[in-house]
Amino acid sequence: MHLLILVAVISVVCGTLLPFQNVCLLAGILAAVSVRVSSYRWLLLVVAVSSVWGSFYTSQRVALLLPEEISGERFKVAGCIAEPAMASPTLRSGQTVLRFVLSPQSVTFHGDPVATGDLRLSWYNPGVESFLAGDCIDAEVTLKRPRNIENDLAFDYELWLMREGVTATGYVRSLDFTQQLSRGSQSETRLSDNTKAWIDGLVFGKPDAFTPHQWRLVRNTGTLHVLVVSGLHVGMVAMVAFVLASALVRLLRVVGIRTGTYGHWIARMAAVAMTGGYVLVAGSGIALIRAWLLATLLMLLWGAARQIRFAQVLSLVMLVTLIADPLLWTSAGFLYSFVAVYALILLLEGRRNGVVGPWMVPQFAVMAGLAPVMMIWGQPLGVVHVIANTLIIPLISFCILPLSLLLSVYESEWADTAMQYLSDLFWQLQTLFNAWSLPAILPGAVWVLPWIALVLLWRSGLHWAHCALGLALFTLAAHELTDQTSKLWLFDVGQGQSLMVRDAGRTLVIDTGAAYSPDFSMASAVVIPWLEKSGAESLDLLVISHSDNDHAGGLDTLLAQYPAVVRLAGQPARHQAWHFQDCHERGLLALSDSVSLKFFSLPEALRRNDNDHSCVLQLNYYGRRVLIPGDITAQAEAALVDLYGDDLQSDVLVAAHHGSRTSSAEVWLDTVAPAEVWISSGYKNRYGHPHTEVLRRLKERNIRLFLTAESGFLSIDADGHRDCGRCGWVPWWR
Template sequence: MRLAILAFAAGVFWLQTRAELPLPAAWLGAGLACLLAARLGGRRIGRPLLLLAGFLLGVAWAGWRAELRLDDALGADWEGRDVVVTGCVAGLPQPFAQGWRFEFAVDTVSTVNAVVPQRLQLAWYHSSQAAPAVEPGQRWRLTVRLKRPHGGANPGGFDYEAWLLERGIRATGYVRPGPADKLADFVWRPAYVVEALRAVVQRNFTRLMPAESWPWGGILTALAVGDQRAVDGDLWTLFNRTGTTHLMAISGLHVTMVAGLFGWLAAALWRRLPGAPLLCPAQRVGLLAAALAAAAYALLAGFAVPAQRTLYMLLVAAAALWSGRQPAPSRTLALALLAVLLADPWAPLAAGFWLSFAAVGALLYIGSALPAGAGWGQRLRGWGAVQWAATLASLPLLMWVFQQFSLVSPLANALAVPLISFAVTPLALLAAVLPWPPLLMLAHGLLDLLMRFLFWCAAWPLWQAPAPPPWAVVLAGLGVALCLLPRGLPGRWLGLLLVVPAVAWPPAAIPFAEARIDVLDVGQGQAVVVRTRRHALVYDPGPLYGGDADAGQRVLVPYLRWLGVARLDRVVVSHGDADHAGGAASLRAALPVDRWLSSAPEFGERCQAGQRWQWDGVDFLILHPAAADYDRGRGRNALSCVLRIDAGERRLLLTADIEAADEAALIARDAAALHADLLLAPHHGAAGASSAAFVSTVDAAEVLFSAGYRNRFGHPRPAVLARYAAGGARLWRTDRDGALRIRLAPQRVEVEAWRRQHRRYWHGR
């Protein structure tokens, strides 16, 4: 059964890597046929057929669920149009600087012929009208403007579209000015009751722990109700550096602890009731209480994958013990895996899924080898063995997903795990039920001691390497299994050799005199990474998304880490506009940079026409602005740093936000210097740039546009696209194609679109 479940899981995962959905009915028929043949065939062919049936049924299940979800789509003709909908606030609303963000379950659509999905993610901005404080369960009639799910598509980046698909959110948008009627204060549905309880706890914690005097209050909120957005963004960097991220959200250990505590209390009280154990054994009462407590906490915490996995394991184990059976731990884990995939076939797309199952699997794998005995020496050895197993099992996955590993993680977790799980979290949950300030003060005080220790740990170095290929991760998994074999068995040391490729994968080799240029998909803005054989440059660190997020933090730094770039030789911030320079602070905080160039003085040394340098046979030249341009009081766009990159006879031109007047000045200064094979179009394709004279002078064969999906400026403009197309250029767009990866070599130029090379069935749907 366990192997069949693993085959089913493999089928589910394989389906999530497809560019197009296969027909579920065909795979279901094939799976059932294999299942029947396995029952009728002998043992020799029965087991392989059973595994094949499991794989085929996994594909069919995931495909059927995907079809159902994708069918609930926003009509293509209704993107960007006003629609009147009636429904309920379905999730925990999140305040931000400009208003509120919340999930909305649509009940009815008032606009004639409008096709709107059942679940939306909406923003209600203060700028449109006074956004009231929305609460879970409220019913509203709203005028909204929607678009299909869309997010940045970058190597090593977060797939926002997959995240929305998993949660059933099939359109995003915002509330428009106009009628906004609250029709009911609360609609009584089980899911809304849970969300309302989470909101009450969140409000109580916010009231009792103001941010200015309770710096770790957001962590306590996250531990109580799973609201990770309550934690300051800078703290996640700290947790990543110390390997304690899993403890600052609802993990399986927290759910297990709550279940064990309530189970023990219920059994102890039941034994003290006269005659009660004769009606039902105290052990069964404890099991029932533990299961109910785990379910309640998992729901209160938002029902994330780690909480799901632990809940299903506890339910399976509780059901078996209730019936008098003793299930094998591996069977319990396999059944939990099956339950998670049946409920959520998109779970394998989340890093937490792999990390949680890998850690628990490793602990079960070494369970029989843990030191026995009740003495402190045996307990300490057992704790050390658990830490070693969990750390080693997660190491290949951390390198695959995050490309870094905290060397101090075992030490940090040695203190953080017991303190968070057995002291801070119980106090936070008790305060959720009984909002008494002394409880929160005690929890915050303990957390403050831990945070001081983690800040000290964060000063230790991180191990970083480029993302390894999947085969290296699989090989490392086999190596981990060898390393965790009982002491004394031969060949354990070979496991460490198998782990090495995953944790020390070398950066991609770039030939001499060649450059690799990546125009990242950062929305309405610009971020470009340029690499030669031994050097790296960033041209614009991307836009500012809001008060607590920017492209540097969310896109650029993770991408550089994915590449294995630990240091930048130069950063060119073309000008000071937020859509080009908004990620500068995050980039500066994350990586050392040897030199900064910019037309905006706050970002570094002034860029100026005529500056040039050469790296590994590749030439770099600043063409604009001229020295005199700074004295003319021109706008920021007009002072954009224009960079030309030459790899032998091939040339790329990066133009930022120059406009027609600046293009004319460049042509007058040196028209021949502008001719290029590739061009990053000026000002994202705005109408005031890419003049006919400039287009014909550059005469690029490949023209790239960095623009956001359905951006409010309409970039790139149709007239501009037509102008370049008329000259025979091939057009690329980040909003359509995702990140654009360029190979600039002396004899050839290659352009690849990330969405085309790594398409998934949910993209654009």
Template sequence: MRAAAIAFLGGILVVQQFPALPSPAWLAVLFLPVALAWRHPRAVLVILFLVAGASWLTFRAGLILEQTLPEGLEGRDLIVEGFIADIPTPGEYGLRFEFDVAEAALGDSAVKVPRRILLSNADPGFAPRVGERWRMTVRLKRPHGFRNPGGFDYEAHLFRKRIRARGYVRDHPAAERLDPSHGLRYAVGRVRQGLGERLRAVLGERAHAGLIVALANGDTRGITDAQWNLLRRTGTVHLVAISGLHISLVAGLVFFLARFAWAWPGYTVLRVPAPIFGAVAGFLAAAAYAALAGFVIPTQRALVMLAVALGAIVLRRRWAPSTLLATALLLVLVHDPLAVMAPGFWLSFVAVAAIVYAVRGDQDGRSLWRKWGHVQWAVGLGMLPLLLGLFQQASLVSPLANLLAVPAFDLLVVPLTLLGAALIGLGQDGIAPLALVPATWLLDLLWSVLGGLADLPYAQWTQHRPADWALACAVVGTILLLAPRGWPARAVGVVWLLPLFLVRPPAPAAGEMWFTLLDVGQGLAAVVRTHAHSLVFDTGARFSSRFDAGSAVVVPYLQQAGIRSIDVLVVSHGDNDHAGGAPAVLAAFPVSRTLSGSPEVPGTPCRAGQAWRWDGVDFAVLGPPEPLAGRHNDGSCVLRVSSANGTVLLSGDIERRAEEWLLEAGVPLAADVLVAPHHGSRTSSTPGFLEKVRPRHVLFPVGYRNRYRHPHPDVVARYEAMGARLYDTPSGGALELRFDRKGITATGYRERERRYWHARPGPP
């Protein structure tokens, strides 16, 4: 079973690396090794499960891809009817919600759109409830996220959730509720929404009310950014979701209570042994708790793993823990092969595997606290390579934090929360605070302890993503370090871990320059790297109080590149799409010097004539001149970076007036690479300016299907007439250019790291 499960997983992971789903003919080729290994039944079994995993994922993923929104329907006014699929999430610009489409039309013609879409509605009077049927006019587009090294893959996230289109609700005509009655299909969602509302009413404005609601129904929207940050720094995020740990707690508690109660009058009531009854009752209780979270993917995995463990009791079989884990792994992948795209899949299975491996045969009479501490050590060390590989960070205080927090949550906070939720479910809202308020008191006390741990100087380790070979070495190291006492050369595991921390990412050689135009949508953010220095030019937009390009794109990129400090940060001017991410960047990295093109952004003002040299690469600020300083777009900083292998010109949002001044001033404008002024707007890129620059490569930092329709067709035509090669961030993702002895090499991250779920290149 263990070999079969690993082979099935391997087949899935092979397909996950493909830019397009393999054809049936390609999958048939995988059967060829069977003919070569027919004399070895075990090898044949492994190959068959490998092929089965690849085939199963190809089939399931193909069904989802068939739901992709037709390109011709993007940006059109569509009339859709359907059901509110889940609890709407409030934001600064209205509600976001998932919508199950029953019918769709373009004008008078029926059209086919994906079954589930993600919508937003800015109407303050829009107050839908789960399961209601609505008619609304929407504009949709295909899933399309930022694609940058080290960044979050939003398209993968939507694909895993089976969402193949997203958009917004039009104001006119207004959305119309057709049927306030609810179908049975959405019964669980209605219960979750109603329970959350009543919990908030009971708890009021208590500091940790959002955490209590999350533990009760899986709705985490009430948890503040500060609370999330503390949980991340202490490695305790898993405690505030209806996770496998909490589900196992509920199942275990009900198992022992049901077993005791069933055996009270005698061992065999209705000829059903008490352990079997307890196992069934425990699973049903766990399933009910998972339902409160809407049966999201983490709870599905936990239920499958629990079903395997409790099934062994029902079948009266004694299976090795590794066999139970392998069986659960296989069943989870059969149920949902796309689970491998979720970090939670790897975190849950690796954590359990580390515990099983570290505590096997642990019968040495150690105290309960010592054994619990050993478990936390095993989980902390076993998860370290995975956390650095997935998130480029790991909590160093996690073992100590979980040593204290897990018992507090699972023995006190969660039971009190469930008791309070049960009282509310029984209509006893008046006495529910007797359980819920003590739960918030416990969280207040625990929060002060976790806050102290989070404030420690090295509470969280953050670094670049290790190379794959370094991760492989680290796995060997953790296996050695977690081996039982008496295992030879356990201490050598430390040596195997060293590449995880000591091997640095590649960097430019002396005299070389690496330039990256990041994909931040309708905005600008770029990074220039020399051998020992780094410059950030603009930081993208701030989209809301909880999301900005600085923290979502720029910071992860710099971290994965191994950059620990920024020598110069240039904020070309004060527009949000250029400066909105600056606070996040300044909070994450020490910055030696800031140049600003706006009085609203602190720093040394950009002025023509500023210049410096790094590692054989020259930097020169060409503008703005004093008369244009602070004049909105025309007051943008203009930076020219030149090396022996090529030149880049960064022009911010300058328009015709600033371009004319640059020509009159006679400053050197010739550049091999030009970041198009003002995103390719027709107010810029005047013929005279282009004639002076004569770029061979032109980069357009624009958003996918942006409302400004940048770049303008007339501007594109001017560049094409010059014979320049054109690139844009929606098609290419982050645009990476290396200036070295070979000349200029340009690559797009989206194309280089393409997977089958990513959008194909197309116009902005």
């Protein structure tokens, strides 16, 4: 039975990766074969049915996505707000934005109805400060099909939206209320701000309960999972509920009320009911429902614990979860929770761990099991992560979470005081762990096999201390080997620009991409994960071409986590807090023996606007010249041609101003004479970049064109091998 369950799980996953027609053909073949092969009949039928369901579910989700041919057009929509939303400032001067999810009742394009799911919309400079769930509107909006930025990172924005039922994104052009709920005054509370943050975050599952800085701290220490309402919290609630109910049953017996053989069942059902209530209050997310289902099964099967294998129960829960949502396997929470529990069952079952073992072995088991998952999801793994989890998980489980639950239903001064103390302790530990500079295994599939071998050695009987020593040596080796990689990247950051060079353990970043709110930027979503993935501990050189948001929006976020030794900018006065030097006053600058930068300065009198203040630099990367002119205009291009002439010749040109018609003039292209032009621009962006006139000039000169909007990230290595985000296999729904 266990084998059939695991086969069904794998088949559902594989089904989501294949088009529905192909899966139906394969299922028909398997069904026909099963008639002839009686010994494997059930196995083949399970594969056929499970894969068909996975593919059918995915195809139904894809069918609701906005059709490509009308993506980027204007639509009339009517519907109601799905969840509360607050307006927040953007980093664009004088603008605020209200981002919300709309459950549409009707969507029309030129009067014709369009079938869609939920819409994720932005309203710039909105007429209200907030939306309440249940507010209803009529609006004119611009919609486009969701599209992931491709940077070889684990998080898939397009797939996440599809799982959430969001089938189009866009922005509001005009809006009228058809129903606006009353904004009543908020209930007062005597609790401190720290306590309210923990209650909102751990009990009610609000992601904005903690600041972006706090999220960065826990992510860096590998303890982010403790702040996300998950199976850990559900399990804790179940345990507390069972203990309290058991105590109540014993109290009833003491006072003479007999419960007979039903006492244990009363405690178990109380735990199931209380945990279910917690799941409802915390938002009823699929991860919480999954954890509640697992807790319920364990409670029901507790009495038969000697006859069942808990790994089999866990596999059954996994199958039920995937039947409900076959695409859930792509989420980090699904993998983290199931792999962690599997690791505990696999590595602790039937083992004696001595005195130290009960404290160290569970942590080692979980970290050993989660290591491949953490690497796949771009999370470095090292000694500091093991130490942090060893201390932080008990602090959350046995102190902060129970107090948060208590204070959510009963305000107590002593509990509030205790919570403030524990909160300070939690963040002080996080700050301490962030300050430690210990080697880590960097993300990458190449390290998965050694980890699996280490786990198998422990399973075969090797002492945990020997495995821990092997882990330390392996971490050092992996850290040193990965540090020597060399590559040049132009990231896919939508309508913006960001490049990175990594060579001989040194790192250069040119521009950061845009920031869309104080909580989200392309620096946090793309640049910083790549710095972590490549093993950088700091920046040796940072260049900010000019101050526009699409080039410098993520500057504060980046420097807060990765200090830069040398900082150059085209408009240093705009970044006084970070003490930038003027790039127009620099000539040659070396990053390493094989990588150098040459700056072409434009006379100050010709820098007529922000764009013409851009740093213009030529990157010499292992003999290949890459010219990066920022957002300069055609007038600045002509002036540079007059000043520097043939010195501007390059193998690769990163088109100025994202391919705008105000740049990439004919005289510029003829002088630079690139074999390739790379353009960093957003998919169906509202500016129309790259402009058709620029594309015509490139075609006339037989210059090879690469667009990040089409190819994803672009990169070359020291040997000249090129790679891109969409060059290899991509899921069929894209």
